[in-house]
Amino acid sequence: MLDSGNNIAHALAWNMLKQDPLSDRKTEDQACRRLIHSIAKNLDREAFAELFDIFTPRLKSFMMRKGAPPEMAEDLVQETMISVWRKAGLYDPQKGPVLTWIFTIARNLRIDRIRKESTVPFSALGDYDAPSDDMGGDEIVSRKQDAQNVARALANIPLEQKEVLVLAFVEDISQSEIAARLKLPLGTVKSRMRLAYARLRKSLENNH
Amino acid sequence: MTINHHLDPATIMAHAAGTLDEALSIVVATHLAMCGHCRAAVHRAEMLGGEILNTLEGSPVSDGCRSKTLGMIGTATLHRFPQKPRKGSSLPRPLRSLLADKELQDVAWKKKAPGLALYDLPVSKSSRGKLFLMKIGAGRAMPEHGHGGEELTLILSGAYNDSLGRFGVGDIADLDEEFEHQPVVEQGSECICLVATVKPARFKSWPARLLQPFIGI
Numbered sequence: 001m002l003d004s005g006n007n008i009a010h011a012l013a014w015n016m017l018k019q020d021p022l023s024d025r026k027t028e029d030q031a032c033r034r035l036i037h038s039i040a041k042n043l044d045r046e047a048f049a050e051l052f053d054i055f056t057p058r059l060k061s062f063m064m065r066k067g068a069p070p071e072m073a074e075d076l077v078q079e080t081m082i083s084v085w086r087k088a089g090l091y092d093p094q095k096g097p098v099l100t101w102i103f104t105i106a107r108n109l110r111i112d113r114i115r116k117e118s119t120v121p122f123s124a125l126g127d128y129d130a131p132s133d134d135m136g137g138d139e140i141v142s143r144k145q146d147a148q149n150v151a152r153a154l155a156n157i158p159l160e161q162k163e164v165l166v167l168a169f170v171e172d173i174s175q176s177e178i179a180a181r182l183k184l185p186l187g188t189v190k191s192r193m194r195l196a197y198a199r200l201r202k203s204l205e206n207n208h
Numbered sequence: 209m210t211i212n213h214h215l216d217p218a219t220i221m222a223h224a225a226g227t228l229d230e231a232l233s234i235v236v237a238t239h240l241a242m243c244g245h246c247r248a249a250v251h252r253a254e255m256l257g258g259e260i261l262n263t264l265e266g267s268p269v270s271d272g273c274r275s276k277t278l279g280m281i282g283t284a285t286l287h288r289f290p291q292k293p294r295k296g297s298s299l300p301r302p303l304r305s306l307l308a309d310k311e312l313q314d315v316a317w318k319k320k321a322p323g324l325a326l327y328d329l330p331v332s333k334s335s336r337g338k339l340f341l342m343k344i345g346a347g348r349a350m351p352e353h354g355h356g357g358e359e360l361t362l363i364l365s366g367a368y369n370d371s372l373g374r375f376g377v378g379d380i381a382d383l384d385e386e387f388e389h390q391p392v393v394e395q396g397s398e399c400i401c402l403v404a405t406v407k408p409a410r411f412k413s414w415p416a417r418l419l420q421p422f423i424g425i
Contacts, residue, residue, distance in 0.1 A: 070267075153256065201249075
């Protein structure tokens with residue numbers, strides 16, 4: 001019998017397989033961008049409520065990893081959405097989909113909850129909003145980096161690579177722990193990560 | 209600044225997922241502050257993270273959570289402008305707060321061996337890693353060591369050469385655990401690196417191994 005973490009990862013990976021990769025993710029993202037814009041410009045509470053209903057069920061699932069109790073998960077969901085409200089004016093459409101932005105906020109809050117006594121909060125490390133010291137040419141997000149192409153990239157990633165992605169991005173498990181859990185050499189987990197990244201990069205560079 | 213040695217995509221993915229040990233993620237963040245190439249890579253991985261989040265089966269939040277959150281936004285202060293980087297330090301942002309705005313030369317270096325000084329940086333208790341600054345004298349060789357665990361080395365000043373080439377300011381050594389190398393610092397100036405290790409590196413030669421507990425890396 002597989003342990004529960006494994007079952008969760010498999011269920012999630014299968015759920016991804018069922019997803020229709022051709023659903024119009026770009027239109028969905030544009031709708032979210034309008035909501036964010038309206039919050040930033042008009043302090044639009046209705047737009048916020050709409051965003052809340054769109055994102056919080058998935059955010060709650062994201063926060064419930066490693067057996068976190070529902071109250072703690074809801075607490076983190078609330079913190080994430082308050083941040084979305086407060087930082088709406090900082091969302092930069094050039095930096096990609098709304099979902100990416102919300103993911104980084106949620107991830108940072110989740111990590112900082114774990115590393116409460118941390119000397120440098122992750123939100124200060126992985127700060128999506130902070131200006132960079134140097135603006136490299138690579139940093140400009142090409143038009144191909146839209147939600148539709150990211151969705152397509154994920155749909156095309158083989159299941160065994162998706163499995164390690166879900167364990168890392170959702171279950172918050174390090175690569176060496178993933179290796180132990182799946183009884184694979186660490187090198188195999190790393191190479192699956194590299195292959196998934198290579199495919200992602202290719203999809204974002206070429207229009208299919 | 210031309211950066212030639214970048215992060216391994218597996219490390220990019222772990223950083224974007226937030227699963228890297230804190231000590232390693234601080235070195236990654238410091239490199240990212242200097243390297244647009246790797247920032248773009250992390251951004252791609254974060255886009256994937258968002259998309260994975262999107263595929264999760266949702267669990268509805270309670271009505272209490274919803275009404276409480278909608279009630280709280282009335283009083284929440286808004287962030288209008290990104291924080292401006294603090295002036296007065298030449299160091300990449302993530303390092304500045306760790307060094308309390310001191311310059312590299314001004315930290316309390318601890319001499320460990322001729323041509324080798326270390327300065328330990330704090331990490332939280334949840335970290336299994338060690339984070340430190342390492343200063344190696346001009347022309348000096350590092351003791352040969354195999355990597356017993358994860359290790360990241362970011363060059364902050366000076367340069368060294370090993371079998372992979374030249375590592376100058378901004379370059380990061382993100383190497384497989386099995387990789388053996390023997391960096392030699394260039395003549396002319398010392399080399400200062402930011403290093404994170406998750407398990408202590410094992411030195412290969414006996415004299416160096418005997419030195420290891422003393423050096424503490």
